[in-house]
Amino acid sequence: MHDLDDTDRKILRLLHADARRPYSEIADEVGLSGPAVSDRVSRLREAGVIERFTVDVDRSAFADRVPLLVDVTVEPGHATAVYASLREAEGTQHVYRSADARVVAHASLPNADVESWLADALDTTVVADYDVSIIAASDWTNDLADADLAVACAECGNTVTDEGTSARFGGDRYRFCCPTCEARFAERYEELAEEAGGSAG
Incomplete structure (x- = not known):
């Protein structure tokens, strides 16, 4: 890149x-x-x-829809799968996955029935807990400031130039300023995946 x-x-x-x-x-x-x-x-x-x-599409604009923030705590090793499932779930507007095995979704659901929504979307045995908040207001700015329009290395944060590389880990694409950073990131990623697999087993 x-x-x-x-x-x-x-x-x-x-x-x-x-x-x-x-x-x-x-x-x-x-x-x-x-x-x-x-x-x-x-x-x-x-x-x-x-x-x-x-x-x-703002699904909350439709009749009988309640805008909600659903904060899901996921069992170790399952955050990526839960994130992917909620991203495709009916009613999801935005979804985020954090490094500490939490997935947060902004969803607009009929009758605020979160339990049924989760059950339809994913294997709930991997959900440790979840919290629900009704959204009073939201806005999606997605600003493109000059400082943001540079591709940053996922390992060291430096700008990715012509010497940069990219690779997929866990279904997500990451960009690196050099092959060394990609190798370091891959090593750490594999270690974390092994630890998560051991915890889940």
């Missing part, structure tokens, strides 16, 4: 403002041809900088 240049940043900002904007319009804004913009967007997607183009 190459370091992001000014043109990449302009393209990201334009897509952030309107993900349906035609490449021909973006090309006029950044001084490239439409195919050149398409190539850059493809590279950004391959590198994991752009994950997807989607419609952000």
Whole structure:
């Protein structure tokens, strides 16, 4: 993955403002041809900088839906699977996975029936506990400040340049500034996975 240049940043900002904007319009804004913009967007997607183009539907706007924050404490070794299941569950708007085996989902559910929702979405035997809060207000800003438009190494935090690498661990893509950082991260990841597997066994 190459370091992001000014043109990449302009393209990201334009897509952030309107993900349906035609490449021909973006090309006029950044001084490239439409195919050149398409190539850059493809590279950004391959590198994991752009994950997807989607419609952000506010499910809480529908009748009989209650907006909730569901904080799930997961048994060791199962956080990734629970995260993936809740990401695909009906009613989920946003979902987050923390390093301490917690998964937090913003969901809009009929009648606030969290117990049935969890049972339909995943194997509840791996759920140690969960807390539910009704959401009074929420906003999704996803700001693209200049300081944020640089790809950071998952191991050391340095900027990823042309010498950088990327790899998938546990279904997630990580980017590294060099092969050494990737190797260190892989070693730590494997150690944590073995510890989690031992705890679950």
